[in-house]
Amino acid sequence: MSLERVEELIAERKEVYLEKLFLILRQKSISAQNVGIRECAHLVQDMFTECGIQSEIYQTRGLPIVYGEISRPENTFTLLIYGHYDVQPPEPLEKWLSDPFEPTIREGRIYARGAGDNKGQFMAHLLAIRSYIDVYGHLPINVKFIIEGEEEMGSPNLPLFVEEHRELLKADLVYTADGSSHESGAQSILLGVRGMLYVEMTAKGAEWDNHSGNKGNIVPNPAWKLIDLLKTMRNDQGQVLIEGFYDQILPPSEIDKKIMREIPYDLNEVKEKIGYPNLEMDSETYQHKLMFEPTFNICGFNSGYTGPGVKTIIPSTATVKIDIRLVPDQDPDYIYQCIQQHISKHAPDIQLSEQLYSVPSSRTSPDLECVRLVAEAVEASTGRKPVIQPSLGGSLPDYIWTKILGLPSINAPYANFDQGNHSPNENIKVENFFNGIKSTCHVIHKFSEK
Ligand SMILES: [Zn+2]
Incomplete structure (x- = not known):
């Protein structure tokens, strides 16, 4: 027919x-x-x-x-x-x-x-x-x-x-x-x-913002606390250091690799589309990074004074929002637990939010x-x-x-x-x-x- x-x-x-x-x-x-x-x-x-x-x-x-x-x-x-x-x-x-x-x-x-x-x-x-x-x-x-x-x-x-x-x-x-x-x-x-897990981490210092001169070196700065913690979570090569983070990842199959090679790829077009002319990446790496690698991304970091001009304070809180894109077969609940354990080991006074969004x-x-x-x-x-x-x-x-x-x-x-x-x-x-x-x-x- x-x-x-x-x-x-x-x-x-x-x-x-x-x-x-x-x-x-x-x-x-x-x-x-x-x-x-x-x-x-x-x-x-x-x-x-x-x-x-x-x-x-x-x-x-x-x-x-x-x-x-x-x-x-x-x-x-x-x-x-x-x-x-x-x-x-x-x-x-x-x-x-x-x-x-x-x-x-x-x-x-x-x-x-x-x-x-x-x-x-x-x-x-x-x-x-x-x-x-x-x-x-x-x-x-x-x-x-x-x-x-x-x-x-x-x-x-x-x-x-x-x-x-x-x-x-x-x-x-x-x-x-x-x-x-x-x-x-x-x-x-x-x-x-890809899946996603979205969390927020909050560090607290003094009860209110303090004068950064009069109380400098006396009052702890939660922004540094949070940065120090983040540095234990990911190295400068982009590798996530949280124990267990990569445990469940499945590599691409031969046929995955084959079809990824057939996806049209134009580096110049990509550069233009993302507004980042310095990107240097071959097709294979590009596809692999997008489809088979998780991310650990800082979506936003908020602390202290960020308005125009000068204001000299030691902020009392710092918050970071993180989105983690997950690949098969990473389980959002398991990754969340890994983060929890990592924080309790490295900076137990930093608060981890609930899973603000989670999808496998x-x-x-x-x-x-x-x-x-x-x-x-x-x-x-x-x-x-x-x-x-x-x-x-x-x-x-x-x-x-x-x-x-x-x-x-x-x-x-x-x-x-x-x-x-x-x-x-x-x-x-x-x-x-x-x-x-x-x-x-x-x-x-x-x-x-x-
Ligand atoms: Zn729509």
Whole structure:
């Protein structure tokens, strides 16, 4: 069976499908401000119904999750698709060239809040299913959907929902289209994320700030205390000296190394993008550092007087904020304990906060057949080989799929690299939206041949 007829149908329905997307883009759904959320959840449910998908809205402690399912007893494969219907606040409004909630096409791009992040991408899945069914009468695999309304707030209620609905969410693969294509223009296939642990450490000196002359050498300075502690935590080569920090790290596999070598890399472009022209780094080191090495980063250091001019004090407190990016299989709780032990050994009077944020890393092996099938599906629909990445440098709660559900999880973002998500004039290229619809059709088709 070929997908030619499905692709023709998608092309014929261009205007209709754009209007379907516009309908959902016009509906505000700003989770941070709780604006339009419930209305949007119902609209998503209507879209499901139109596409022949059974659905239900689940209330959580926060904002609702829309669940959808389309299945037949004879199908043997189940795909679980994840997406989100909430969007970022549109501000600053004056920077938008057109109303963020009135989708407008200019030069081949659809401009609207949520166009790329993530309405344009999950709508591509829905319209793919509709197109496929209208040609073939049914889907050859089962598809389940979780479209949540709190992604832009960090998905606070998603882990519990998934834990409590394991049976409902039983599947063979989690598939997501969220984020952007590779900067080379090729589609990305992302197989994981780094985790993160965020903590704060506070040193205290005297009860108040003292005169640095009249009390100099008498009153201890907590800023130095904190610096001394930090120096025991990391050496000048960037190595973390906290006992146990590297215990759980897994090295990249041969196939990880192979796909990392295939990721396009342009040092000059990187320099420009980060605003640091002195960077000297080859591709292999760059990819390895981003995907397979943890970080120990000072996000902020606060102590004493930092305003203009001169003020001479011995500060009474010093605080440092640290974010630690974690790689497989570093456990945030274990790393936190290591830090606790390190502090109690080296500077027991320095206070360690609770874990201010913590999310484990997540990986799906590039060896799996499902990765190859998705890569083939993407190539078939875009005509271009995708860039496969073992991991993002950043952190997302992908562990929900790989660790709570124990499933492989693949993110193949459909939006263009310059979608401007979270920024004014967010957009998705019309071409990317329709390639996305085709990509989902090809993914469904590929897994039916399994
Ligand atoms: Zn977003």
